[in-house]
Amino acid sequence: MDIQIENLTKSYGAQKAVDNISFEVKTGEILGFLGPNGAGKTTTMKMITNYIQSDEGSIMIGGKTPDQVSIKSHIGYLPEHNPLYTEMPMLDYLIFCAELQGVAKSSIRERVEKMVRVCGLDEEKHKYIRELSKGYKQRVGLAQALIHDPEILILDEPTTGLDPNQIAEIRDLIKHIGKEKTVILSTHILPEVENTCDRILIINRGKIVADGTASTLRKQAQGNAVLHVKIDGADTQSVYDKLKMIPSVSMVDVLDGNLNAFEIQSKEGLKSNKDVFHLCVAQSWVLTEMIPFETKLEDIFRELTLN
Amino acid sequence: MINPTWIIAKKELASYFDSLVAYIMLILFLGLTGFFTWLFGMDVFIRKQADLSAFFSIAQIALLIFIPAITMKMIAEEKKTGTIELLLTKAVTDRQVVWGKFLACLMLVIIALLFTLPYYISISMLGEIDHGAALCGYLGLILLSAAFIGIGLLASSITNNQIVAFLLALFGSLVMWWIFDLIASTSTGVVGDLFSTLSLRSHYESLARGVIDSKDVIYFLSVAGLGVLLTEIVISKR
Structure with a gap:
């Protein structure tokens, strides 16, 4: 089942929580929804x-509006903060959810x-x-969302409060389930x-600010490759001058003069x-370190949402 | 596939028995009604009449207090803990949720009333009892409870604090049951007639006399139905 969202808007008072957003999710696709707190x-x-x-x-979910009970039974939902009937025995709770769905x-x-x-329970x-x-x-929250084998899964922060092992487990679970579902x-x-x-x-202040795979977002965000290098065999100034003369280099920064560490930005x-x-070979310098730096998703996120 | 209303009713009823609320309610209800039916005040032995009127008058008051206590958590608690979001996004309608909760409360009340059947049997052994009047009295109690539950659910839906829900329900029920009756008995003409029509107590008393008048039945059902309908409207605004 595909989900199609067009020009969706929701205001709380004067504040627009969601401002005219449109996107589509196809079957078999896992869509990650990113954004700072309060982004919508x-x-x-x-x-x-x-x-x-x-x-x-x-x-539109599979061509129908989501207020129909026939559509609701195809959705598995884990709300934020994972509300549960804490006074119920766990198995009774799962049976109750299955019956309701x-x-x-x-x-x-x-x-x-x-x-x-x-779910390892x-x-x-x-x-x-x-x-x-x-x-x-x-x-348990995840189990109740999956209990009726829904075609659509909506998970609001499914891994908050879990330890790293659990996060990895849940992540694998979602990946596995997501192959034939819309997530x-x-x-x-x-x-x-x-x-x-x-x-x-990526959503910020109710608007979509980026949409794509992690690699396309990286390309969009910043094309310039960054290298960290350490070079032995000459004094900092002469290495710096020579590095600057390389045609493909746009900028060189000295990170640490004593260690001859530089940051090189390509054009x-x-x-x-x-x-x-x-x-380095031509000058008989020793290249002791060369680390290529990718633009991190964190940087993209910050760049898009901090303004 | 089972009806979602019934699934919710079953779960809510089970949760009353799971959390001991049901047992405490049953013991208090039977204790209170038993005390005033058999031991104190205008009890059976002082009246020297084989009827259930002592039970029916105390039962009304007991229900007036107990029903707000069982309805108070129904929606207020779900709103507070956020489980209402989970419940309403399942394959159910808001209406089914509210009726399911209504049904659970009504079933608990009916269970409590079933436990008072030994009173009825004992009294019928003591003398000639008017079975029709007794039956009508029980029917009246169930209908009155339905009205109180409607009021209680509405109170529970407009707040997420259970104590506030309890007090609102108690106040609302008290106004409908007693204050309207009081105004009716001290006023004359149109005002008197109006409040007499609106009073739950006067409708109950005409039923308890042993006459099933469709007017009374419809009145109780309308109060219950209106309460549930308004509850549904309140929870649909979110």
Whole structure:
């Protein structure tokens, strides 16, 4: 099922939480929703799941509006802060969710057992939800979202509060599930989107500021390659002068004069690592270190959202 | 596929019994009504009449207090913990959610009333009891409860604080049941008629006399239905 969003707008009072955004998510695609706090990620997700109504614009899920019960049963949703009925036993809770989502009575047992296994809840399955640790609660939240094998998954910060091992597990789970489903997940953790998502959407102040894969975003953000090098065999000034004369280099900075460490920025679209190497060979200098720096997703994020 | 209203009702009823609320309510309800039916005030032995009127008058007051206590958490708690978002984004409509909760409360009240059947059986052994009047009295209690539950759910939906929900429901029910009756009995003419029509108590009493008048039944059902409808409207504004 595809999700099509057109000119979606939602205001709280005078403030526009979501301002005229349009995008599309296709089956089999994992879309990462990035943005600073209050950018409108959660609001957009709440509109897709029909918890709140949009002011303007349209949301179509498989060609239908999300207010229809027949569409709601195809959506698995993990809301922000992972609310749960803490006074319920975990298994009862999963059965309740399965029943509500219209899972056939004959397959409820099987689905619940499968979710317990897939989400790694086996050891804790006879506990009340209130007795579970935060990581296990998060898994219960994920299990209830997946219980009816939905075609669409909306996950609002699925890995908050988890330790690094759990994050890796949940990430693998989402990646695995996402192969045949339509997934939208929001997060603050940048490496997470990079590893899990096929596409990244950065949203700031209710507007989409970037849309594409991690590599296309990098290209868009800044083309200039950056190198960190350390060179032995000559004094800082002469190395600096020679480096500056390389045609593909646009800028050289001295990072540490004692160690002869430099930062070299290439000209747009060019790479200077070969030229630097050849220069060192020709001058009989020893190249002790050369680290290419990619523009980090953090930098792109900061550049797009800090203004 | 099971009806979502029923799934929600089942879960809510189970959660009352899980959290001991149901047991405490049942014990207090039976204790209070038993005390005034058998031991104190205008009880059966002082009236020397084989009827349930002592039970019916205390049962109304007991329900007036207990129903706000069982409805208060219904929506207020879900709003506070955020689970309402989870519930309403499942494959259900707002209406099914509210009716499911309504049904759970009503079932708990009916269970409490079933436990008072020994009173009825004992009294019918003591003398000639008017079975029709007793049945109408029970029907009246169920209808009155439905109205109180409607008011209680509405109170629970407009706040996320359970204590506020309890007090609002108690106040609303008290006004509808008693204050309107009070105004009706001290006023004459149009005002008197109006408040007499609006009072839950006067409708209950005409039912408890043993006459099922569709006017009374419709009135109770309208208060309950209006409460549920307004609750649905309140939760749809989010």
